[in-house]
Amino acid sequence: DTEVTQTPKHLVMGMTNKKSLKCEQHMGHRAMYWYKQKAKKPPELMFVYSYEKLSINESVPSRFSPECPNSSLLNLHLHALQPEDSALYLCASSHDRLPDYSGNTIYFGEGSWLTVV
Amino acid sequence: AQSVAQPEDQVNVAEGNPLTVKCTYSVSGNPYLFWYVQYPNRGLQFLLKYITGDNLVKGSYGFEAEFNKSQTSFHLKKPSALVSDSALYFCAVRDISLGQGNLIFGKGTKLSVKP
Numbered sequence: 001d002t003e004v005t006q007t008p009k010h011l012v013m014g015m016t017n018k019k020s021l022k023c024e025q026h027m028g029h030r031a032m033y034w035y036k037q038k039a040k041k042p043p044e045l046m047f048v049y050s051y052e053k054l055s056i057n058e059s060v061p062s063r064f065s066p067e068c069p070n071s072s073l074l075n076l077h078l079h080a081l082q083p084e085d086s087a088l089y090l091c092a093s094s095h096d097r098l099p100d101y102s103g104n105t106i107y108f109g110e111g112s113w114l115t116v117v
Numbered sequence: 118a119q120s121v122a123q124p125e126d127q128v129n130v131a132e133g134n135p136l137t138v139k140c141t142y143s144v145s146g147n148p149y150l151f152w153y154v155q156y157p158n159r160g161l162q163f164l165l166k167y168i169t170g171d172n173l174v175k176g177s178y179g180f181e182a183e184f185n186k187s188q189t190s191f192h193l194k195k196p197s198a199l200v201s202d203s204a205l206y207f208c209a210v211r212d213i214s215l216g217q218g219n220l221i222f223g224k225g226t227k228l229s230v231k232p
Binding site for chain 2: 006033040041042043045048056088090092102103105106107108109110111113
């Protein structure tokens with residue numbers, strides 16, 4: 001089973017709202033990711049968590065705040081977003097147990113469609 | 118820096134004909150290459166990967182890819198295309214130079230299979 005589950009599938013929020021995107025995997029993967037994808041473009045990495053610690057932040061604005069409560073869950077908290085933040089947000093995970101993870105597959109969820117109005 | 122290139126924005130194929138979606142790569146060290154497919158309004162699905170070993174890699178839904186070191190290519194192929202194969206295809210390389218592997222994607226190729 002290579003399932004990454006994301007909720008909600010669709011979210012519409014105003015620029016002053018606070019909302020969260022949620023992601024869950026039960027594959028025992030120790031690396032989890034958030035990507036942002038605009039229409040017909042490749043995904044862009046936002047954050048990487050490794051062993052529940054933030055290991056990469058790709059200079060993402062602070063209005064996006066990730067959280068990894070445990071090894072199975074990953075959240076993305078949203079606050080004061082702009083209309084240009086409207087996109088498909090993809091969660092992903094990979095096995096990535098040290099020391100060698102270079103060939104491991106990164107598995108994606110179905111994504112959360114975010115519209116900021 | 119690692120990179121992949123997909124030279125075609127769109128590939129059009131008639132159903133039943135063979136299909137090829139092209140990908141070339143530029144990496145330092147061993148290449149770890151992946152193909153993903155994205156159906157409309159869906160997430161990315163893993164198709165196949167090359168790590169080491171046989172140059173011909175078989176994956177999901179009848180797809181295969183051929184790793185060619187001399188041409189630095191990793192083209193995706195299928196002997197007989199289906200209308201349901203119509204989707205956006207991404208080639209990617211895993212970049213471990215940052216210490217935590219990330220995927221570097223090509224721009225994507227839209228495959229259109231007509232009946």
